[in-house]
Amino acid sequence: MTSGPLTIMIGADTYPPDINGAAQFGHRLAVAMKERGHAVHVVAANPDDAKSETHEVEGGIVEHRLISHHAPTHPYIRICTPWGIWREVGRILDEVKPDVVHVQCHYIVGRVLVLQAKRRRIRLIATNHFMPENLDPFLPFPKWFNDAFAKFSWGDMRRILERAQVVTTPTPIAAKAMKEAGHFRKPVIPISNGIELADYEPNPDEVISKNPDEMRIFFAGRLAIEKNIDVLIEALSQLPSHLNNVVLEIAGTGEILETLQAKAVECGVEDRVRFLGYVSDEELREGYLRANVFCQPGTAELQSLVTLEAMSASRPLVLANALALPHLVEEGKNGFLFEPGNSTELAEKLAYILELPKPERKAMGAYSHEMVKKHAAKKTWDIFESLYTSSEKYYEFVLGQNQK
Numbered sequence: 001m002t003s004g005p006l007t008i009m010i011g012a013d014t015y016p017p018d019i020n021g022a023a024q025f026g027h028r029l030a031v032a033m034k035e036r037g038h039a040v041h042v043v044a045a046n047p048d049d050a051k052s053e054t055h056e057v058e059g060g061i062v063e064h065r066l067i068s069h070h071a072p073t074h075p076y077i078r079i080c081t082p083w084g085i086w087r088e089v090g091r092i093l094d095e096v097k098p099d100v101v102h103v104q105c106h107y108i109v110g111r112v113l114v115l116q117a118k119r120r121r122i123r124l125i126a127t128n129h130f131m132p133e134n135l136d137p138f139l140p141f142p143k144w145f146n147d148a149f150a151k152f153s154w155g156d157m158r159r160i161l162e163r164a165q166v167v168t169t170p171t172p173i174a175a176k177a178m179k180e181a182g183h184f185r186k187p188v189i190p191i192s193n194g195i196e197l198a199d200y201e202p203n204p205d206e207v208i209s210k211n212p213d214e215m216r217i218f219f220a221g222r223l224a225i226e227k228n229i230d231v232l233i234e235a236l237s238q239l240p241s242h243l244n245n246v247v248l249e250i251a252g253t254g255e256i257l258e259t260l261q262a263k264a265v266e267c268g269v270e271d272r273v274r275f276l277g278y279v280s281d282e283e284l285r286e287g288y289l290r291a292n293v294f295c296q297p298g299t300a301e302l303q304s305l306v307t308l309e310a311m312s313a314s315r316p317l318v319l320a321n322a323l324a325l326p327h328l329v330e331e332g333k334n335g336f337l338f339e340p341g342n343s344t345e346l347a348e349k350l351a352y353i354l355e356l357p358k359p360e361r362k363a364m365g366a367y368s369h370e371m372v373k374k375h376a377a378k379k380t381w382d383i384f385e386s387l388y389t390s391s392e393k394y395y396e397f398v399l400g401q402n403q404k
Contacts, residue, residue: 199309316368
């Protein structure tokens with residue numbers, strides 16, 4: 001706990017209305033710190049074609065929206081240029097005089113905030129939500145160029161983020177990647193993105209409206225190449241014939257919607273794939289609670305907030321055996337992993353769970369709920385709040401690593 005209210009500045013290269021895990025985390029962090037009595041300022045790209053502007057939102061959070069431009073290789077992300085925001089960021093820091101700056105990425109907004117805050121000797125915390133390889137689908141260049149860019153980006157990440165007093169990332173696997181691929185010299189502390197368990201838990205005697213003759217697989221997230229939703233649609237078509245009452249609900253929007261709709265037609269399951277589009281928080285919660293199993297086939301997840309949400313809703317899981325997803329599954333206890341891209345194996349794992357007697361499937365969901373408790377948001381907010389004034393918890397982590 002801190003001795004008094006702080007002025008906290010959060011720097012985000014992606015922030016709502018963007019729809020992705022990093023944007024969600026930045027917003028949840030801002031709201032949590034405001035609720036704890038701190039003054040919270042957010043520095044992020046302006047989502048509109050407008051100049052830099054400042055306004056107050058959500059009961060007192062101050063947003064400093066910077067002049068931005070549409071990213072030519074992405075359907076909705078807007079980017080700033082370092083030269084376009086350099087003076088503006090310096091002016092904001094001089095006016096706000098934050099006690100701490102917490103950046104969420106090393107690219108443009110994060111980079112400029114780090115460099116400008118360092119000049120002013122402001123305490124810096126850096127969290128990395130990004131893997132350079134995630135950019136591959138949006139770079140219209142040959143593989144050799146993308147590989148070279150990823151290598152450069154890892155080094156650039158280290159050069160920028162290691163200027164902070166503390167560097168964090170959501171999972172131990174991501175921390176390992178930053179050490180091995182990014183050659184970070186400073187230990188990176190894994191701190192979960194956190195989840196509000198009560199937001200997704202079913203209420204006593206709650207009845208969720210659904211067709212009792214149907215069973216449901218649920219996916220939530222951005223409709224993007226790296227999510228491998230096409231593999232999930234293929235798996236649906238490969239389920240045994242006696243499971244033809246299984247439908248796939250897909251919540252989210254994104255750049256490959258039409259491609260996925262065509263995939264459903266190609267696989268002959270267009271009548272069993274339901275694209276829900278953008279859903280509200282309440283609709284998302286109902287989607288989890290309607291589901292018999294949650295599936296995340298993506299291969300670029302640093303933590304997967306939607307999987308944590310599904311676990312909070314006590315759902316069994318089938319996840320790709322990739323990056324940070326394996327630590328969310330205990331094989332056979334709360335779900336299964338499958339080889340990324342292998343729709344046949346995915347279909348087998350989904351069928352196993354769907355064919356279980358209801359009490360056994362419910363027991364798997366309960367195990368998910370028990371596992372997710374260590375990701376409770378309060379613990380995450382407590383750690384960051386402590387790091388904003390002291391590196392004590394960071395040194396405790398480093399000491400623990402050295403003793404292993």
